[in-house]
Amino acid sequence: MRMRVLVPWGDLVVPAGVEVSVWDGGEELPGGLGDVEFFVLPYDRGRRPVELIAELPAVRAVQTLNAGFEEILPVLPAGVCLANGRGLHDLSVAEHTLALILAAQRDLPRWARAQAAGVWDHAHTRSLADSRVLILGYGSIGRAIERYLLAGEAVVTRVARTARAGVHGIDELPKLLPEADILVAVLPGGAQTWGLLGAAELAALPDGALVVNVGRGTSVDTAALTAEVAAGRLRAALDVVAPEPLPSGHPLWSLPGVIITPHVAGGSDSFTPRARRLVERQLAHLVAGEELENLVVPGGHR
Amino acid sequence: MRMRVLVPWGDLVVPAGVEVSVWDGGEELPGGLGDVEFFVLPYDRGRRPVELIAELPAVRAVQTLNAGFEEILPVLPAGVCLANGRGLHDLSVAEHTLALILAAQRDLPRWARAQAAGVWDHAHTRSLADSRVLILGYGSIGRAIERYLLAGEAVVTRVARTARAGVHGIDELPKLLPEADILVAVLPGGAQTWGLLGAAELAALPDGALVVNVGRGTSVDTAALTAEVAAGRLRAALDVVAPEPLPSGHPLWSLPGVIITPHVAGGSDSFTPRARRLVERQLAHLVAGEELENLVVPGGHR
Numbered sequence: 292m293r294m295r296v297l298v299p300w301g302d303l304v305v306p307a308g309v310e311v312s313v314w315d316g317g318e319e320l321p322g323g324l325g326d327v328e329f330f331v332l333p334y335d336r337g338r339r340p341v342e343l344i345a346e347l348p349a350v351r352a353v354q355t356l357n358a359g360f361e362e363i364l365p366v367l368p369a370g371v372c373l374a375n376g377r378g379l380h381d382l383s384v385a386e387h388t389l390a391l392i393l394a395a396q397r398d399l400p401r402w403a404r405a406q407a408a409g410v411w412d413h414a415h416t417r418s419l420a421d422s423r424v425l426i427l428g429y430g431s432i433g434r435a436i437e438r439y440l441l442a443g444e445a446v447v448t449r450v451a452r453t454a455r456a457g458v459h460g461i462d463e464l465p466k467l468l469p470e471a472d473i474l475v476a477v478l479p480g481g482a483q484t485w486g487l488l489g490a491a492e493l494a495a496l497p498d499g500a501l502v503v504n505v506g507r508g509t510s511v512d513t514a515a516l517t518a519e520v521a522a523g524r525l526r527a528a529l530d531v532v533a534p535e536p537l538p539s540g541h542p543l544w545s546l547p548g549v550i551i552t553p554h555v556a557g558g559s560d561s562f563t564p565r566a567r568r569l570v571e572r573q574l575a576h577l578v579a580g581e582e583l584e585n586l587v588v589p590g591g592h593r
Numbered sequence: 594m595r596m597r598v599l600v601p602w603g604d605l606v607v608p609a610g611v612e613v614s615v616w617d618g619g620e621e622l623p624g625g626l627g628d629v630e631f632f633v634l635p636y637d638r639g640r641r642p643v644e645l646i647a648e649l650p651a652v653r654a655v656q657t658l659n660a661g662f663e664e665i666l667p668v669l670p671a672g673v674c675l676a677n678g679r680g681l682h683d684l685s686v687a688e689h690t691l692a693l694i695l696a697a698q699r700d701l702p703r704w705a706r707a708q709a710a711g712v713w714d715h716a717h718t719r720s721l722a723d724s725r726v727l728i729l730g731y732g733s734i735g736r737a738i739e740r741y742l743l744a745g746e747a748v749v750t751r752v753a754r755t756a757r758a759g760v761h762g763i764d765e766l767p768k769l770l771p772e773a774d775i776l777v778a779v780l781p782g783g784a785q786t787w788g789l790l791g792a793a794e795l796a797a798l799p800d801g802a803l804v805v806n807v808g809r810g811t812s813v814d815t816a817a818l819t820a821e822v823a824a825g826r827l828r829a830a831l832d833v834v835a836p837e838p839l840p841s842g843h844p845l846w847s848l849p850g851v852i853i854t855p856h857v858a859g860g861s862d863s864f865t866p867r868a869r870r871l872v873e874r875q876l877a878h879l880v881a882g883e884e885l886e887n888l889v890v891p892g893g894h895r
Contacts, residue, residue, distance in 0.1 A: 382722045386745055390699045393692035397861065402854040403705050409846040411838030413855040420684045420863035438744040443688055444863075536713030544711040552704040553715040559699065561722035561746075 296329040306578040372590030374583040380557040385435035387556035391528035420444040425471035428478040468495035480507035490515035501526045505556045508533035530556045598631040608880040674892030676885040682859040687737035689858035693830035722746040727773035730780040770797035782809035792817035803828045807858045810835035832858045
């Protein structure tokens with residue numbers, strides 16, 4: 292059995308019978324796409340990959356490497372299945388989250404200032420170990436963050452929209468916040484999470500608590516957080532803010548106790564190898580007649 | 594059975610029969626120390642705790658919370674056993690090591706400069722995931738570092754003085770260095786490790802590799818490392834250097850690709866709870882007639 296696939300990389304490990312055509316999203320399309328059955332959209336290459344789907348008459352499965360897939364739905368032919376890139380950025384986000392937490396706890400901004408001044412002057416710092424960390428929005432990214440936290444002997448509390456075994460429901464937040472030394476928000480955007488961490492929630496955190504946001508900026512009331520940090524009561528380490536970009540001159544840029552990175556948690560080298568491995572597994576599934584992983588639109592009979 | 598102990602904290606959980614006297618190293622010594630059998634030296638309080646050992650006629654076990662115990666040996670009465678604080682700083686050092694590695698890989702210095710300038714401008718960074726990390730001086734701190742690294746899906750190679758199962762010997766270093774994206778030195782000081790990472794060893798690392806030192810500064814040839822970093826070939830994240838403190842005006846303070854912290858890896862909040870738990874376990878061992886943990890001088894019959 293032969294199966295032609297169109298993928299962004301020419302050096303994947305593929306099962307016998309799979310014939311690979313390569314397109315990385317550049318100007319030049321390979322010829323002979325009439326029999327392509329599986330198409331992996333090149334990552335971050337704009338609209339052209341999405342439009343190409345309609346030009347593949349034999350396609351029966353499409354793979355996007357993004358978690359979001361809304362823009363593909365209107366062009367997906369009936370009966371063609373679609374898988375997404377859920378999870379491919381998890382580890383990158385988790386890494387950056389740990390970088391932010393450890394930088395705040397071990398006072399890296401202080402040492403960076405000392406380095407710039409050429410001054411060697413040590414001091415005792417906070418620790419991550421034993422810190423009570425509340426992960427708000429516990430899902431696959433939260434699990435990756437948790438693996439790091441447990442390696443560092445932090446004490447983790449998990450909160451998600453709905454309570455389940457080992458995970459608190461969002462309704463329990465008021466009683467959990469006073470016990471959190473570090474609050475890590477990994478919430479998606481949208482109306483349901485908008486302003487979820489407002490003045491009352493932030494006020495419920497203990498003195499000196501660290502607010503980390505690696506989800507969406509809109510889940511935190513920026514003005515309320517700024518006020519708490521300006522008062523010296525809370526600290527913050529933010530990869531996302533609302534609005535984004537943070538306006539020039541905003542007090543969060545310069546308040547002590549604040550670390551800001553410009554929405555870079557997901558963008559690191561860890562993505563590509565994981566995307567390649569997912570595609571290699573998907574090819575094996577296709578050849579074995581198995582269902583794809585990360586299926587968001589099931590296929591059907593044509 | 595009654596047993597009097599002299600410890601630095603008044604609120605330990607102690608077994609029945611243990612009578613606690615408290616001394617935190619301050620001016621005021623409690624009275625009635627004639628029957629103290631177990632003495633835990635207050636941490637980081639200079640010579641007075643060491644001298645007190647000779648003033649405790651009934652003492653049969655001494656606990657220091659430092660890893661080093663050389664200064665205690667001359668005053669330790671014959672037959673009295675001594676336990677040290679090995680391991681109590683491990684997690685603190687591991688945490689700081691991860692802070693340094695993640696700061697370097699995720700380019701926190703770049704974002705700190707952007708924050709200071711109030712500029713939101715994102716970019717792709719390196720990752721820890723998939724990085725090949727060589728831990729040089731693999732022991733209890735190395736294990737704590739490794740737990741973090743494995744949570745982050747790095748690929749770890751262990752090197753110690755002597756090869757053992759799963760651990761390479763130091764003689765294999767020349768062939769391992771070219772495969773290390775990140776080299777973490779956790780070596781002790783002393784003649785055996787002096788200059789172990791010299792010009793030849795550093796030259797064997799691949800372009801762009803990160804040299805992390807959280808052991809002792811003397812194990813790295815500072816001039817050779819400075820030259821490699823100045824050439825843009827290697828990066829460095831150093832909690833220890835030689836000489837220490839790093840002299841004002843030394844090029845390492847200001848070279849791009851260098852992160853310096855002033856020997857603070859061991860000094861964080863994670864120490865005290867672990868020290869307290871060790872002492873609580875030791876009290877249980879004493880009451881049960883068991884051997885102490887971390888025994889460095891065995892006791893004897895008096």
